[in-house]
Amino acid sequence: MESLGTKKLFVEPISYIPENREAELRFQKQKVLIHQELVDSLDLSMLAQISEKELSGEVRAVAMEICDDHASVLEGIDRERLLGELLSEVFGLGPLDKLMQDPDVSDILVNHAYEIHIEKGGQLLESDVIFADNQHLMRIIQRIVSRVGRRIDEVNPMVDARLPDGSRINAIIPPLALNGPSLSIRRFGAKPLQIDDLIDKKSVTPEIVDFLAAVVDSRISMLISGGTGSGKTTMLNALSNFIPREERLITIEDSAELLLQHKHVVRLETKVDNTEGVGEISQRQLVKNSLRMRPDRIIIGEVRGAEALDMLQAMNTGHEGSLTTIHANDTRDALARLEMMVAMSGFDLPLPVIRQYIANGIGIILHVSRLKGGQRCVTKVSEIVSLNSQGDYIVEDIFGFEQTGIDDQGKAQGKFYATGYRPACLKRMEASGIKLSQQIFEKK
Structure with missing residues (x-):
């Protein structure tokens, strides 16, 4: 040659x-x-x-x-x-x-x-x-x-x-x-951004952080959605700091990027097939194996295929508080994509069953966006409340971001707001000993 x-x-x-x-x-x-x-x-x-x-x-x-x-x-x-x-x-x-x-x-x-x-x-x-x-x-x-x-x-x-x-x-x-x-x-920085760094960069507000910290601490599973380069992994890294130190975490990724702010972590990475076309280890196989490793929480860097079903099964069978990211344009679009991924698992599950699994397993969806000028920002925080009588999701927005214009440097300008909705998960937080000020949910 x-x-x-x-x-x-x-x-x-x-x-x-x-x-x-x-x-x-x-x-x-x-x-x-x-x-x-x-x-x-x-x-x-x-x-x-x-x-x-x-x-x-x-x-x-x-x-x-x-x-x-x-x-x-x-x-x-x-x-x-x-x-x-x-x-x-x-x-x-x-x-x-x-x-x-x-x-x-x-x-x-x-x-x-x-x-x-x-x-x-x-x-x-x-x-x-x-x-x-x-x-x-x-x-x-x-x-x-x-x-x-x-x-x-x-x-x-x-x-x-x-x-x-x-x-x-x-x-x-x-x-x-x-x-x-x-x-x-x-590239990823030698030191991942902390939540205070994200507040300083105006990617999120202290009020939203207080709520998200309570979500993580009270073991409510969360899905972080967003486009390519929007900051999903950065947000997941930062939020991991709120997981109690005594808990055991298993991370599963296609390409290891997570740098969790936690001590007790086992990192798993998928493996591609060799030159003979054998030896591939998929995310789905790793999710199944992780259940035998006594995890308190399973964190999937990005869910993108049939492993979505195994992840939801874990969330519904004692591994609450798990976190993952997904490519999507909006919090509601993330649910549709998740349904599609579950359908890829090979099991002919009825749509109502899939939706019940998702609604029971995931409590909060956090959407991050890359705005004009390069700023990354939390643009929506939504709660999956339940399913209605027609089998559709009841999703309520808690916080959002409204873009109001562009500054002289070509960067997006806007403001965060609260919708006034009081999340149903507050009861679970209170049962976990976490009480949030009601002022952070007042409409503004």
């Missing part, structure tokens, strides 16, 4: 070559050539026997020698930057290391070799970082997925994986990606 350095896998669309970026493009192309010569010059058998620090020094020394040999070709190129980025090519993510080192960057979106966008401060911005070509980008993608025991090629052109720092990645390559390899990296 030919190496990526000798086989042209992708055609470079001329229209994608960045304007006014010739110097950066030349730098990246020279770096790729030096990197290939560097790899060919290293004694890999010797390098495997030395420490990481010695390895880094050895690579830098060899790189300096190669740069000296090509001094005329490298005229006008920042040698010190070249040496630093060569180390990134060998040990890291190449040009992306610069972005990964910025704590304010939350998403890195590589459309193709010459176009990279980042999310910073809630805003999508085009980065000045580029790759030498699509082969260069493909090498970085292959390095990322190989480190986590995965592979990506024309037979398997899509992959989800997780970096050692917890960042979630998705890569998709030709023939599915027509413009060349595409890479998306969702």
